[in-house]
Amino acid sequence: GQTVGILGGGQLGRMLAVAASRLGLRTHVYDPAPGGPAAQVAQDVTTAGWDDTEALAAFADSVDVVTYEFENIPTDALDVIESKCPIRPSREALRVSQDRLTEKEFLAGLGLGTAPFAAVHDAASLDAALERIGTPAILKTRRFGYDGKGQARIGDPTEAAQALEAMSGAPALLEGFVPFDREISVIAARGLSGDVACFDPGENVHAEGILRTTTVPAALSEARRTDAVLMAARILNALDYVGVMGVELFVTADALLVNEIAPRVHNSGHWTQNGCAVDQFEQHVRAIAGWPLGDGQRHSDVVMENLIGDEVDRVPALSREADTALHLYGKDAARPGRKMGHVNRIRR
Numbered sequence: 001g002q003t004v005g006i007l008g009g010g011q012l013g014r015m016l017a018v019a020a021s022r023l024g025l026r027t028h029v030y031d032p033a034p035g036g037p038a039a040q041v042a043q044d045v046t047t048a049g050w051d052d053t054e055a056l057a058a059f060a061d062s063v064d065v066v067t068y069e070f071e072n073i074p075t076d077a078l079d080v081i082e083s084k085c086p087i088r089p090s091r092e093a094l095r096v097s098q099d100r101l102t103e104k105e106f107l108a109g110l111g112l113g114t115a116p117f118a119a120v121h122d123a124a125s126l127d128a129a130l131e132r133i134g135t136p137a138i139l140k141t142r143r144f145g146y147d148g149k150g151q152a153r154i155g156d157p158t159e160a161a162q163a164l165e166a167m168s169g170a171p172a173l174l175e176g177f178v179p180f181d182r183e184i185s186v187i188a189a190r191g192l193s194g195d196v197a198c199f200d201p202g203e204n205v206h207a208e209g210i211l212r213t214t215t216v217p218a219a220l221s222e223a224r225r226t227d228a229v230l231m232a233a234r235i236l237n238a239l240d241y242v243g244v245m246g247v248e249l250f251v252t253a254d255a256l257l258v259n260e261i262a263p264r265v266h267n268s269g270h271w272t273q274n275g276c277a278v279d280q281f282e283q284h285v286r287a288i289a290g291w292p293l294g295d296g297q298r299h300s301d302v303v304m305e306n307l308i309g310d311e312v313d314r315v316p317a318l319s320r321e322a323d324t325a326l327h328l329y330g331k332d333a334a335r336p337g338r339k340m341g342h343v344n345r346i347r348r
């Protein structure tokens, strides 16, 4: 049988491995940290660093296709792997989405709306950017940010210096603050033959930069729903993408703006596990393994709620709730802000 290689060992890798296993495929997880969520469920595990050329080569030799569950895999590691087996989604998708500036330029180049943005590397470029974009605005590190980390709000120009300091010298991007009515995301899939299938857009609520809930269906007009799906499909086609992508959008009174894209399965797509016959994880595995995409039609209304930090203590109570599916990641230490699991509540 085929073996799927997964780079990264967190909960997304775990749920990908479970989906692959259900399809009768083997999985081999590569993760620098031992015993993580994905390593606990994979058939094969390599625990080695991203600079371990020998381990990377042996890993790539042992699998038929490699995918990843996070964006920040070093280029050198990808070079080693790509000389031996296909990486799906492609490196171009990683390159574009690893850097917020490249990503925004790519989206704008497709004619898609985004927040106004400008590159910032020092006080002078920040002043120029604020002059053009105005306040309120958000300064974000161009690379490595997630769950709202590496971001600083600039309410008025007097807060500029402090925000720049928060970047610790890293290259940054200033974005105009979008006064959105709501946030949605489209979980979109594209197969090896170029067919595209999108899950129904979900409505996302964040607190302190971290996703709290996703609700389907999102409160959207039919026209907006169609536009959101078409925008996502356009992004996937432009990248000749293979796999599942998360496309985050802001909904304002008169526009749909793309916030960011993630070239992987996405937290805001977890509802699909209990809302569709084929969920985002199976869809991703099907796509990268060259299978036909599955039926991702939504059959139920669902509210997904993340269990963050010590919220995992609610599991005994949650486990007694009707119409509630528990998904736990096998992490032991409930540090603040750490995603420990989620529940999908089915609302018929």
Ligand code: ATP
Pocket: 115, 138, 145, 146, 147, 148, 149, 175, 176, 177, 178, 179, 180, 183, 206, 209, 210, 248, 259, 260
């Ligand atoms: P993720 O964990 O989704 O990768 P991230 O760290 O990459 O998060 P963003 O998605 O850029 O962060 O921002 C997190 C949240 O902060 C957004 O979902 C949104 O609620 C808010 N936000 C970010 N940028 C803007 C903006 N330009 N205008 C208004 N709100 C914003």
Ligand code: MG
Pocket: 145, 146, 147, 260
């Ligand atoms: Mg992000």
Ligand code: MG
Pocket: 248, 259, 260
């Ligand atoms: Mg985001």
